Amino acid sequence: MTMNICKTWGRWGALGVILSTCLCLIGCGGGATPSYTGADAAGAGAMAGTNAAPAPLRTVGYEQLKPGDALVITLSDIMQQPALDAKISPQSTITLLYNQTFWVTNMTRSELEKQIHDRYVPKYFKYLTVNVRLLDQSYSVGGDVKNPNRYPFIGPITVTRAIQSAGDFTEFANKRHVELTRVDGRIEIVDCVKVRKNPKLDPVVNPGDKINVPRKGIL
Secondary structure, three states, X not given: OHHHHHHHHHHHHHHHHHHHHHHHHHHHHHOOOOOOOOHHHHHHHHHOOOOOOOOOOOOOHHHOOOOOOEEEEEEEOOOOOOOEEEEOOOOOEEEEHHHEEEEOOOOOHHHHHXXXXXXXXXXXXXXXXXXXXXXXXXXXXXXXXXXXXEEEOOOOEEHHXXXXXOOOEOOOEXXXXXXXXXXXXXXXXXXXXXXXXXXXXXXXXXXXXXXXXXXXXXX
C-alpha cells in the first residue's frame, strides 16, 4: 500500500516538473517580439502576412554595370561555344546569340547572368551556365599632373584622390577647372580649390571615366 502511494506521488511529481518547464519556456519566448535592424527589418516587413521570400537587396555604386564596361561572357553546357566579348553600349545594352539584346542598366554581374540564363532556357537551350566577367577596369588622369596614366579601378575613389594617385597637380595646373568626362560623354567641371573647403563637391569617379587637368592660362 505504502509503495503504491509513493509510486503515485512520484508520477504526479514528474508531471509537475514537465508542466513547470513548459510554462517557463512559454513565458520566456512565446511573448517575446523579435527585433530587426537594417536589411532584416525590410525583409521582415516583406514577410508580414505572406509566405513569399523578401526581395534580394540590390548592390549599388561601382559594383553595378555601366555603359562602356567591357565584358567577357562564357556560356557553358552548350556545344563548343567560345567566350563572347561584349561592350555595354551608351544605351546600356549588349547583344548576344540569336540577336538577343539585353538591357543592363544598374545591374550586377550576377543579375545579368540570371537574365541571360532565363532568356535562353528553355527557349533555345535545355541547360545553360552563364558566367559574366568584367575586363580590367580603370580610369585615366591626364593633363597637368605629375604621372598622367591609366590607373586600375579597385574601389570607390573621388576626383581629388584620383589626381593624388597620379602624383598630384603640377605647379602649372589649373585646379579650378578640372574636367571629368563620364563614359556617356557628359563633362563635369570640378573646382578642386573649393573641394578642399567642402569635400561634398568632390565627385566620385567611375570605371572608364577620364580626368583632365588643364594648364593655367589656357581656360
